[in-house]
Amino acid sequence: MTTRFSRALATFRTKERQIFLEVKQQIITLVLKRTAARAQEAFGQKERATALINETITKIEGDLL
Amino acid sequence: MSANPLAAKIAAPYARALYDFSVEQNIMHQITADFQNLEVFLSKTEDFTTYLSNPLISADKKREILEKTLKSELNTQTFKFLLVLVDRDRINLLDAVIDSYLQLVYRLASIKMIEVSTAFAFTNKQKNMLIKKLKELTNAREIRLVITVDSSLIGGFLIKTNSRVLDFTIKNQLQKLASHLDSVLEI
Numbered sequence: 001m002t003t004r005f006s007r008a009l010a011t012f013r014t015k016e017r018q019i020f021l022e023v024k025q026q027i028i029t030l031v032l033k034r035t036a037a038r039a040q041e042a043f044g045q046k047e048r049a050t051a052l053i054n055e056t057i058t059k060i061e062g063d064l065l
Numbered sequence: 066m067s068a069n070p071l072a073a074k075i076a077a078p079y080a081r082a083l084y085d086f087s088v089e090q091n092i093m094h095q096i097t098a099d100f101q102n103l104e105v106f107l108s109k110t111e112d113f114t115t116y117l118s119n120p121l122i123s124a125d126k127k128r129e130i131l132e133k134t135l136k137s138e139l140n141t142q143t144f145k146f147l148l149v150l151v152d153r154d155r156i157n158l159l160d161a162v163i164d165s166y167l168q169l170v171y172r173l174a175s176i177k178m179i180e181v182s183t184a185f186a187f188t189n190k191q192k193n194m195l196i197k198k199l200k201e202l203t204n205a206r207e208i209r210l211v212i213t214v215d216s217s218l219i220g221g222f223l224i225k226t227n228s229r230v231l232d233f234t235i236k237n238q239l240q241k242l243a244s245h246l247d248s249v250l251e252i
Contacts, residue, residue: 024250027246027250028246028247031242031246032242032246035239036219036239039219039220039239040219042220043184043219043220043221046185048220049184049185050188052220052221053185053191053221053222054191054194056221056222056233057191057194057195057198058194058198059233060199060224060231061202
């Protein structure tokens with residue numbers, strides 16, 4: 001009885017972990033998709049894209065190359 | 066085969082042509098190495114250089130001695146170039162040609178080629194800004210930008226040199242966000 005119960009518990013934990021991993025992956029995918037869409041929307045505008053490039057150029061510093 | 070202004074002037078177009086050819090064929094490294102070795106070799110073999118400079122010796126004889134002594138030691142294209150000099154009766158200028166060619170290569174060496182991938186094309190003003198900034202950071206005399214536009218980067222740009230990649234793109238920030246989420250979301 002104890003052995004059967006332990007096996008069932010182990011199976012349950014494995015399934016539980018698998019579901020949590022899937023949920024985690026779905027959350028990450030959702031966040032990334034939304035962020036990517038917003039970024040594309042924001043930086044698709046020429047003014048923002050130009051401003052970002054200008055800001056980045058001024059920010060480059062240090063003994064980089 | 067001592068270098069003098071006249072010899073240098075005659076040698077320059079040959080060196081330039083070889084230089085352009087080596088860039089085009091992507092064999093500058095090999096030809097440069099050959100010429101560096103040849104420069105040392107010629108400085109140590111005065112008889113050899115005197116022989117090559119002697120106008121009384123036929124081109125065939127000069128070709129023959131070059132084949133016997135240098136063919137196996139040099140890159141095929143370098144050796145073909147030496148034969149061109151023999152055919153054109155300019156092998157006496159070999160020292161000057163080598164000198165001129167190496168000067169071109171060394172000049173190129175202080176020009177830094179930097180690849181830039183960007184989501185949006187740079188304006189001329191931005192190109193100049195970036196060149197100015199990179200000159201400050203690298204101490205290079207010249208910077209040559211090779212710009213490619215890649216819309217998948219979403220925004221910003223990345224810089225590639227021989228040794229480093231500096232990624233300032235939105236795509237890279239999203240990738241960082243992905244790994245951050247992966248590490249912070251505990252189960």
